[in-house]
Amino acid sequence: MSKADEEDKARRERAQAIALFRYMLIREAADASLTPRQRGALVRKLAAEPHTDPDGRVVRITRWTLDRWIQQWRRHGFDALVPSTRQSQPRTPPEVFELASALKKENPSRSAAQIQRILRAQHGWAPDERTLQRMFVRTGLTALHAPAEPATFGRFEAERPNEMWTGDALHGPRVNGRKTYLFAFIDDHSRAIVGHRWGFAEDTVRLAAALRPALAARGIPRYVYVDNGSAFVDSWLLRACAKLGIKLIHSQPGRPQGRGKIERFFRTVNGEFTVEIAAGDGEVGRQVQDLAEMNRLFAAWVETVYHRRTHSETGFAPLARWLEAAPFAVPSPEDLAEAFRWSEHRTVSKTALVSLHGNRYQVDPGLVGRRVELVFDPFDLTFLRVRHEGHDAGTALPFQINRHSHPKAKPEIPAEAPQPSTGIDYLELIDNQHTDELAAKVNYAALGWNPAEDPSVLDLDIPE
Known part of the structure; x- marks a missing residue:
């Protein structure tokens, strides 16, 4: 990649970060259920407070700018918040x-x-x-000159179910010699576990495997509160939350306070579930064969034990308290699929082709020389949607496919071991059969005629 391409990529990534900053800032004030008076109060409050932008600067946003961002988001969605990628040079040397x-x-x-x-x-x-x-x-x-004062924290609890989910990852036991990780999301109000998934990696793919079914079955929360782990700060998660209207909040580095509920749940998991899983041969406990069994056993424990037991802080069973506010609006399958797609930017070549992880695709010739966004399912690179400047530009047709999934989309189940040989050589069997047939004499009687009586049929030298 040339230096110009690297600078262009950096500018576009910065533009996406600015759009996410704007969205997180206006999300609460852009709620359609608010009255004009309520919205005005929220916008005035936001305009009066300092905010930290993606560059780490403390900035103040005027009310007029906030109102403009809200209008743009309502009319054209998240893409309207992406600024121009033109880069201005700093004026101060x-x-x-x-x-x-x-x-x-x-x-x-x-x-x-x-x-x-x-x-x-x-x-x-x-x-x-x-x-x-x-x-x-x-x-x-x-x-530098201000001595750090000890921070004080008060107890917090969301007012209602699905107002805030807290997510985190737990390092678990080994299964078939491989370390496992649990991604889980807990509802702050009820302490119900709304999503969970055991996997062999602590990455965005396994995080999506826990979050996507949770959103489809439990509804869309107002906030999702996570730490600064690599899986939780990935641009994929930011894009998914922005598409579904979820405000993603990250805890401050080095200050895990506020995630105590999920940490307390993980201690319960270690004390009641993983303690019963044998980590190796000869150890006491259940010998789990694969991840499917691990997830099945964990789901059974969550639904039959944890969700039905009275919580020591709330005084209610987690699932019963969560159901008090049911039913919840769930996203449509189309919106959910769109939110969990990945995207990357590419420049269309002179032959109207774009490349993505070793594959090449044919796009609209009118896009030659332009920078486009490719939206795709990480597990299926045979189908790509093309977007230009936030507008749909059709489908990228496969021209040369060398791989069918994204490099980060590694399956949980490793490739099958080679099957043991049967010892059968088919070609040798055919060769032996052919040799046997050549060695056998021709049975003319079986053919129904005698060449000795009618030598004109075949010009053969018949022995006396």
Whole structure:
């Protein structure tokens, strides 16, 4: 990949991150169930608070901008929030920022205004005071002189079922010599386990295997609260939540507080379920043969034991408390399939072809030279939808298929071991049969005629 392509890719990834930041910011205020008065109060509150953008800067968004984003999202969906990929160069030279950082580190008590005065005295020019302050916040220099105070946390519980789900991953026992991982989502209000899946990897594919059935059966939560693990910060999860209208929240790095309910559930899993699973030969416990059996046993334990037992904090059985607000609206199969597709950007070649992980596809010739988005199921690369500037541009027709699934979409079941040989050589059998037939004499009597009596039939040398 050339340097220009790398820069273009970086610009597009940044544009997607900005769109997700905008969506997360306006999601609550864009709720169609809110009255104009309620929406106005939320927008004014958002405009009055500082926010951290994808670049780590602390910014403030005006009410007019928030209203504009809400209107764009209502009219054209998530794609309308993606900004232009044009990249502007920073107006402040980097060496000025480096000198400002050095002045701050030299004396942490210096304010942004004081450093601005020093820079102006040194160079005759200095950035705006607010620009320097944002830089200090982004680089963490504002905390140099402020001693850290111990944080205090209060108890929190969602007001109703499906208001917030909390997700996390648990490292489990070995099955057939391979380490297992459990992805699970717990409803914060009822403590019901809305989704779960054991797998052999802690990746986005196994996370989707837990979350997608949960959304199809339990409905769409308002918030999903997760940590900063690689599977939970993947762009796939951000896209899925944005498509379904879910506000995805990540806990602050190094501060796991707020995920105590799922951690408490994992302790219950270790104390009541995994303790009964034998990790190897000769150990006491159930010898699980494969993942299918592991997931079947876990589902039985969740539904018959955990969900029906009175929870020590709520005083109710988790499933019974969750059902108090049922039924819940569930996404359509089409919307769910669209949300869980993956996407990548490619430039269409002069021959109207695009490449994706060793495969080549034919697209509309009118897209030659343009940057398009390819939307696909990671387990089926034979069918791709094409989008250009947020609009549908048809289907990419397979031209050369070398692989049928995404490299990250690894199956749980490894390739089957080679079958033992039967020892039968078919070609040798045919050869032996042919040799035997050539060695046998011709039985003319069986043919119904005698060549000795009628030599004109065949010109043969008949012995006396």
